[in-house]
Amino acid sequence: MRPRALTFVFLLAAAPADELIVQPGMDVPASLEGNALRLRVDSAGLNRLTLSQATVDRLELKPATLFGKATLTLAGRKEHTGYNRPVRFTVDGREAKARAFWLRDAELGEAEAAIGPIGVPQARVTFLLPGPSEGATTERYPLLGTVDTGTLTSVKLNGRPVAIAFEVTGGRRLPLVSAAAGALLASALDGHVSGASWDEPILLGITRPVRLLKLAQPLVFGPFRFSELAVRVPDRVDAAGRGPAIREAGEDDPAEVTVSASAKGRPPVYSLLIPASALRACARLSFDKPARTIELSCRGAGLPAGK
Numbered sequence: 001m002r003p004r005a006l007t008f009v010f011l012l013a014a015a016p017a018d019e020l021i022v023q024p025g026m027d028v029p030a031s032l033e034g035n036a037l038r039l040r041v042d043s044a045g046l047n048r049l050t051l052s053q054a055t056v057d058r059l060e061l062k063p064a065t066l067f068g069k070a071t072l073t074l075a076g077r078k079e080h081t082g083y084n085r086p087v088r089f090t091v092d093g094r095e096a097k098a099r100a101f102w103l104r105d106a107e108l109g110e111a112e113a114a115i116g117p118i119g120v121p122q123a124r125v126t127f128l129l130p131g132p133s134e135g136a137t138t139e140r141y142p143l144l145g146t147v148d149t150g151t152l153t154s155v156k157l158n159g160r161p162v163a164i165a166f167e168v169t170g171g172r173r174l175p176l177v178s179a180a181a182g183a184l185l186a187s188a189l190d191g192h193v194s195g196a197s198w199d200e201p202i203l204l205g206i207t208r209p210v211r212l213l214k215l216a217q218p219l220v221f222g223p224f225r226f227s228e229l230a231v232r233v234p235d236r237v238d239a240a241g242r243g244p245a246i247r248e249a250g251e252d253d254p255a256e257v258t259v260s261a262s263a264k265g266r267p268p269v270y271s272l273l274i275p276a277s278a279l280r281a282c283a284r285l286s287f288d289k290p291a292r293t294i295e296l297s298c299r300g301a302g303l304p305a306g307k
Helices: 053-059 179-189
Strands: 002-004 019-022 030-032 039-041 069-074 077-091 094-103 113-115 124-128 137-142 153-157 160-166 191-203 206-221 224-232 271-274 282-288 293-298
Touching: 053 094, 069 094, 137 153, 153 179, 153 206, 160 179, 179 191, 179 206, 179 224
Parallel strands: 019 124, 039 113, 160 271
Antiparallel strands: 002 069, 030 077, 069 077, 077 094, 124 282, 137 293, 153 160, 191 206, 206 224, 282 293
């Protein structure tokens, strides 16, 4: 997920002890050019400050004279175009300067603007989750990403680095994996796909078709244990849909069909999105930018998503 503009980014440095506390699903106190703003902080969305068109109209914002265009690229495919401009904004009293984006056809729901943990001026961002703190243990992962991407970590699954994001809000029932990551898990953990496809939301109103992936041996990652996932249908729409086909329920062998990158294409994407339904046994999710660390505090094993 990479919005791009030919510009430098200016963010005011935050003191190491400065922390933004976020209640998932609730706006944080914010302003834009001195005007109050309903701002949502997304753990798995874009880090760049992204404005709704209604906000742009209300504040009468105009694109920058130079380099005022913007593009959102998802897994190698251009999805949205729009505009950008330098702005001053505050988040919970901390001021910053950055390029804000607004994109045609992008959906922000009820929020006037959205931003990710790396985009806020605070050094540390903590999401308070519904699980109990007492008896919780903390897992630590490397924090990856920039202001122009999402906030991710990377973990090796069956020897392959897989990009992982944590989603703290929304009604997603199952973890979401790319086609290549799904094929990797199906091969390692005796998985198969079944049933009809359905459309799953990805980002800012973008959807992609997925199918149900069932694993005979569960995927165990940190506090999580997953036996069912939603896997991208192999296609050529974008790089996250590129990967070997997974065997159907009742098939003895995987189908001998592979969608792979060529010299003219992009390599397949290996990604896993952990939904809010899987985080309900966890108490806190923190992004420590100076330490480049993600901390996840949970008690016991997380409940399987959708169960």
